[in-house]
Amino acid sequence: MTLRKPGEPEPSNKKIQHAASTVLYALLVILALWVVRDFIPAVVWAAVIAIALWPLLQRLEPKPGSRARTAGIALLLTAAVGLFIVLPFLLVLTQAAHESHELIAWFKQAEANGIPLPALVEHLPFESQQVSAWWQENLARPLHESPVANGLHAESVLAFGRHFGALAAHGLILFGFMLVTLFVIFQAGSSMSGNLVKATRRAFGADGSRLVEQMAAAVRGTVSGLVVVGIGEGLLLGIAYAITGVPHATLLGLLTAIAAMLPFCAPIIFCGAALWLFVQGATVGALCVLIFGFVVVLVAEHFVRPLLIGSSTRLPFLLVLFGILGGAQTFGLLGLFIGPALMTVLTVMWRDWVK
Numbered sequence: 122m123t124l125r126k127p128g129e130p131e132p133s134n135k136k137i138q139h140a141a142s143t144v145l146y147a148l149l150v151i152l153a154l155w156v157v158r159d160f161i162p163a164v165v166w167a168a169v170i171a172i173a174l175w176p177l178l179q180r181l182e183p184k185p186g187s188r189a190r191t192a193g194i195a196l197l198l199t200a201a202v203g204l205f206i207v208l209p210f211l212l213v214l215t216q217a218a219h220e221s222h223e224l225i226a227w228f229k230q231a232e233a234n235g236i237p238l239p240a241l242v243e244h245l246p247f248e249s250q251q252v253s254a255w256w257q258e259n260l261a262r263p264l265h266e267s268p269v270a271n272g273l274h275a276e277s278v279l280a281f282g283r284h285f286g287a288l289a290a291h292g293l294i295l296f297g298f299m300l301v302t303l304f305v306i307f308q309a310g311s312s313m314s315g316n317l318v319k320a321t322r323r324a325f326g327a328d329g330s331r332l333v334e335q336m337a338a339a340v341r342g343t344v345s346g347l348v349v350v351g352i353g354e355g356l357l358l359g360i361a362y363a364i365t366g367v368p369h370a371t372l373l374g375l376l377t378a379i380a381a382m383l384p385f386c387a388p389i390i391f392c393g394a395a396l397w398l399f400v401q402g403a404t405v406g407a408l409c410v411l412i413f414g415f416v417v418v419l420v421a422e423h424f425v426r427p428l429l430i431g432s433s434t435r436l437p438f439l440l441v442l443f444g445i446l447g448g449a450q451t452f453g454l455l456g457l458f459i460g461p462a463l464m465t466v467l468t469v470m471w472r473d474w475v476k
Contacts, residue, residue: 162455163295167302169458170202172337173344174307175314182310195307203300209375216372332469339430339465340458343445346429347457350421351382358391361413365406367394383457384426384445387418430461440464 154161171178181194306313321330359374367373373394381387391414398407427441441461448460 160295160298163298164302165455166295166299167306169340169344169455170299170303171306172340174198174202175337175341178307178310191310192308195304195310198307199300199304202303206296209379212375213372216369332466335465335469336462339461342430343458343461346426347382349429350426351378351380353425354378354381354387354417354421357417358387358410358414361391361410362394365398365410366403367398367406367410381418381421383454384422384449385418388414437468440468 157164178194178198181198182191317333318330321333325332355374355376355378358377359370362370362373373390377387377390380390391410395407395410395414398404398410423442426445430441430445441464444460444462444464445457446460448456448458448463450456452459
């Protein structure tokens with residue numbers, strides 16, 4: 122018979138206390154997450170960027186004790202990330218501001234005289250007469266007399282403007298919190314990663330720690346695949362724009378690079394450029410941009426990007442593709458990184474199971 126020390130609870134009471142503590146901890150974690158729920162996307166984005174740049178941070182990280190240099194490196198990396206995200210949008214807005222006078226002049230002319238029927242409509246293979254009749258009825262006349270323009274109520278336009286402004290303000294606030302969180306993560310450096318590794322091993326053992334490391338590798342590979350492939354697509358298509366005579370080829374190449382970082386979004390840009398060439402009568406140039414664009418997208422999206430992502434995690438091509446597309450459909454932009462990480466979990470579990 123085992124003697125208990127005075128005041129020591131019975132074994133059954135220990136189990137009850139352990140279960141109660143687990144429930145209490147779980148409730149506190151859920152409550153904390155609910156309190157900061159609006160800032161979770163900012164934290165997740167910061168974690169994704171930190172994982173992608175962690176090898177670079179480890180190379181730049183100074184010796185222990187140099188807090189000033191650690192803070193400087195963290196500030197430098199955070200500023201670089203902010204510029205990388207903000208600078209393309211600033212360039213686009215600056216170029217748009219330079220071209221705004223032409224847009225305003227075109228709108229005034231359309232308001233007074235209407236929008237002429239493009240020659241492209243007359244050469245449509247089908248429904249050309251119906252499209253021409255609708256255009257003449259709604260857009261060829263002065264816009265203040267057009268049924269389409271009259272159907273746009275000022276109240277709905279103002280409501281749309283307020284909604285768009287609120288979304289933009291919310292996005293800027295989240296972007297600011299993301300940068301602050303990223304700076305804190307970079308400043309913590311190896312101490313944070315060491316504590317995370319210890320906590321993971323304590324909670325899930327060595328297998329769990331290995332699984333988390335492979336998930337981080339999947340996120341890092343996904344970021345590299347999206348950014349590198351996007352820049353490559355933008356560069357190649359920017360050259361095609363310049364050769365075929367598309368105006369503002371550099372700006373359109375930049376927009377294509379941004380769009381190409383999202384799966385299958387680059388065709389929105391180069392199809393618009395091809396349509397402009399076709400309307401201007403440059404049919405050969407339009408066909409060249411279309412064919413070259415779809416070839417670049419096909420090779421990049423189906424071969425290069427899955428290869429870059431799968432090589433870092435040893436994921437099969439099909440799982441990489443399903444992870445990217447399914448993750449984006451389920452979780453939005455964050456799903457581009459969450460999807461491959463989840464596919465990595467399934468792959469590791471399957472490999473361990475069949476050993």
